[in-house]
Each structure stands twice: as C-alpha cells, then as structure tokens.
Amino acid sequence: MHELGITRNIVSIVEEAAKGRRVTRVTLDVGQLSGVMPEAILFCFDIVAKGTLLDGAKLDINSIAGRGRCRACGRAFETSTLFEPCGCGSRSIERLAGEELKIRNMEIEEAA
Numbered sequence: 872m873h874e875l876g877i878t879r880n881i882v883s884i885v886e887e888a889a890k891g892r893r894v895t896r897v898t899l900d901v902g903q904l905s906g907v908m909p910e911a912i913l914f915c916f917d918i919v920a921k922g923t924l925l926d927g928a929k930l931d932i933n934s935i936a937g938r939g940r941c942r943a944c945g946r947a948f949e950t951s952t953l954f955e956p957c958g959c960g961s962r963s964i965e966r967l968a969g970e971e972l973k974i975r976n977m978e979i980e981e982a983a
C-alpha cells in the first residue's frame with residue numbers, strides 16, 4: 872500500500888525530530904489533490920508507530936481542500952480533481968493548493 876510507505880516516512884521524520892522523547896500527538900496537512908487517503912494513513916499509523924517513540928500518539932489529519940485557478944479566465948475555485956474544467960470551458964487549470972503532504976505540528980511529552 873502506497874500509504875504504508877508514506878506513514879513509515881512520517882514516523883521516522885518525527886522520531887528523529889523527537890530526539891528520544893515520547894511523542895504524544897502529530898498533526899499532518901494532507902491535500903485533497905495529493906493522492907493520499909487520510910483514512911489509510913490513520914489506519915497505518917498505529918501499526919507503524921508501535922514500538923517507536925510515537926507509540927500511542929494521536930494522529931490528527933488536517934485536510935486541505937484542492938484549489939485551482941483557470942488560466943483562461945482567471946477564476947479561482949475549489950476542486951477535488953485536477954481534471955474538472957472551469958465554468959468557462961477551459962481545462963487549463965493551475966494548481967494553487969491541495970497537493971500538500973507535510974507534518975504541521977508535533978507534541979512532545981515534557982520531561983518529568
């Protein structure tokens with residue numbers, strides 16, 4: 872599964888940044904045009920996190936709506952696919968947002 876590799880990647884980046892401290896929460900930005908399924912990431916996360924510094928951490932996924940701008944008429948609009956034509960009939964759409972896949976935030980347990 873595509874998302875399994877992505878989740879492994881995320882967990883290893885966060886683990887490295889945590890420098891041995893326990894991670895309690897991770898927030899991801901996932902664009903609707905990124906081709907990544909948030910449900911699949913959530914599903915993989917608990918499995919991948921097991922035995923790491925992220926074991927038991929909560930994963931929040933912040934879904935970013937896709938936005939495009941028509942190169943013909945300049946109209947900007949929300950879109951969940953890049954293949955949807957603009958209202959003016961043009962199919963030349965510039966991507967403005969929605970391809971994000973990044974770690975927005977992580978919370979680390981305070982040292983006792």
Ligand SMILES: [Zn+2]
Nearest residue numbers: 941944957959
């Ligand atoms: Zn247009």
